[in-house]
Amino acid sequence: MTDSSGRTGGDVVVETLEALGASTVFGIPGQHALGLFDALRRSELRYVGSRTEVNAAFATDGHARLTGSVTPLLVSTGPGALQTLAGLQESAAASAPVLGISSQIPRAGLGGVRGGYLHELTDQLASFRDIVKHARVVRHASQIPSALAEAWEIALTAPYGPVWLEIPQDVLLGPAGVPPVTSVSWSPRELHPRPELVAEAVRLLDGAQRPVILAGGGASGPELAQLAEKLRAPVVSTFGGKGNFPREHPLSAQSWLEDWHTTSFLADADVLLVVGSGLGELSSNYRTFQPRGAVVQIEADLGKLESNYPALGIHAEARHALRALVSGVTARVADGVAEARVAELLTRVQDRLAAQDLALELGVLQALRAAVPDGTPTCWDMTILAYWAWSAWDPRGGAQLSAQGAGGLGYGFPAALGVAAAHDGPVLAVSGDGGAMYGISELATAAQHGSRVVWLIVDDGGYGILREYMTDAFGQATATELTRPDFVALAASFGVPATLTTPETLREDLTRAFATNGPHVVVLPAVLRMFAPTHLEHT
Incomplete structure (x- = not known):
């Protein structure tokens, strides 16, 4: 199909990104990606170019984390694409919704059918599958809007994370073959907790004498503070969860996770509610944390649920699970006991540093x-x-x-x-x-x-x-x-x-x-x- 307007597959990409809500893109051009970068000239997208692809990936990660929305990363084939891997690994670990878009060699050479192309890899996509949430090769311009909408939706489905799309050079340079993209629909899947798990968590928390909350990176939103105040539960923040709970709040036990006083404090909880954390190496003080009470873990990443410690595992987005717990638990009298425990812990931490x-x-x-x-x-x-x-x-x-x-x-x-x-x-x-x-x-x-x-x-x-x-x-x-x-x-x-x-x-x-x-x-x-x-x- 010809396109008398002169629009190319690259135009379809930028039109779709604009329709999805993108405003800023990062990256570095390369030979196979020229059709994509030429299309940027005809778009309203703001382009921020870096000097190496790994730095472009880090910049994209920073933008995505701050905005909480998908940020596109545009790079070329082979060496350019591979240099983004360190940044994408960080985005995966931090649940940052980065959308990597790489060019590819022409379709005739994909899979090593016809060798000799610059930057050619037999299976470039294989390098990314173990890191990103989703990876796909687009082979026709007509597939671009749906492929981008799919990737966008997956990036913003909990747990957030990076996604990867590859588009061959001849598709980017070839005729668009479809009308200008004006609207693209997408809807991330909501991950709600199962009611019987919420009921059991409420039962455990209501029966706890020393409940403590360990708040990870997924525990953003007002529900965390609402639950802590209703339970009168101290809150320890993981390193990735800093800022999700006010540091100077009387119930804030802060983030001294590498101090044994804090590790002991967490272990002493008769019910520890872990929200948005896999209780990995850093959060567990290098595996020295050994809980003596029950653990309730809310985690959107199914692979992290109970991966390090046995728990009542609740597979859900933190905001939905916390909202359900806030509605279910019984409010406690603010008698100052929890605040005193927090103050004593922080005094011990500071005394150890002072020594x-x-x-x-x-x-x-x-x-x-x-x-x-x-x-x-x-x-x-x-x-x-x-x-x-x-x-x-x-x-x-x-x-x-x-x-x-x-x-x-x-x-x-x-x-x-x-x-x-x-x-x-x-x-x-x-x-x-x-x-x-x-x-x-x-x-x-x-x-x-x-x-x-x-x-x-x-x-x-x-x-x-x-x-x-x-x-x-x-x-x-x-x-x-x-x-x-x-x-x-x-x-x-x-x-x-x-x-x-x-x-x-x-x-x-x-x-x-x-x-x-x-x-x-x-x-x-x-x-x-x-x-x-x-x-x-x-x-």
Whole structure:
């Protein structure tokens, strides 16, 4: 079928994305994807281009997490597509709804039928099936609207997660063959709890003397606070659940999951309600958590239900299950007992920290918190200051994003660029010098788009957390020391202002950086340490 309008398969893609509600896309063009990127020129979509595909994937992840909606990632075949895998793994771990759209070699060569194409892989899709929720190859332009709507719906069906679509070069460049896309319907499947499970959970919670809630990343919404207050139950937040419950609430036991006092507190609950968490390695304090009471687990990811601990498993979206529990449980008198237990726990945690030589680390955190405006989203790389932030950072209304799901280096700065594309205000990125080198090229992206990202680089001369791990385990570290650039001069070469700071001037220097309208780099030479990793067996 011919198309006299000159529209191509690439136009069908961007028309469908607009009809689905997309406004911003990320990515990098490549030879097989030129038809797709040419179509962007004729659309209303905002394009934010990165300098490497892995950074584009991290940026897309940041945008998707902040908005809570699907964000498209557009890349080319072979090497371009494969470089997104680290970012997509993080999106899968964090349940971020990223829609990856990759070009493919022409249809005649798919599956190795006719070899010799640039970037050719016999089965490119196979590289993604183990990571994303859904993967499909589109072979005709007429399939594009339905395939994109299907992927969009799957990405936003709990548990959220990344999806992947591949479109051959000749389909993107060929005639559209269908009228302009004006409307596309989609409806994510709602995951409600089974009533008999809710009734049993209500029975357990109503009978509990020491109920505790462990709130994970899936526990967003007002229902969490409503249930905690009705039950008078303390709430411990996982690292991925920071911000879902007010940190300064009298029932907030905060997020000191790597402290054995908190581990013991969770284990002592006669009923522990786990919401939106798989009770994995970090949330269980490296498997040292051993519950002495009943566990009720609400989890949208069926594979995570009871995967680590026996529980009354409720397969449901957290908001639906929490709403049902709020309606079912009996309200308790606010007698102050739960609040006193929380206060005692937090005092023990602080006393243990005070007994260690951590004045530098605590001072840096205090300076950072004082300088960052309330409501500012923060993006943390895998660095010692981020490990502190998992437990100690008070989000104060700003989203706290980190790479602790999959744990790859290089997340912080590119993710912040993605967040900045959706946030009306400044964004904080935090990296170590090792992780900073993964995303250093994105200074060009920040300069090009005028992104309001303040990037704090803690320069300790190498891979600091690995240095500490290896020294503790083996007495000395290997392969952790790094030659670094002059980050201040390097940022200036991109046209990005930069400041060399000290622990004493950090607050003042960051405050000035946040007052600027574009990107700003702040470099802090400092060797930070982690607090002592004591576990439950030391009680």
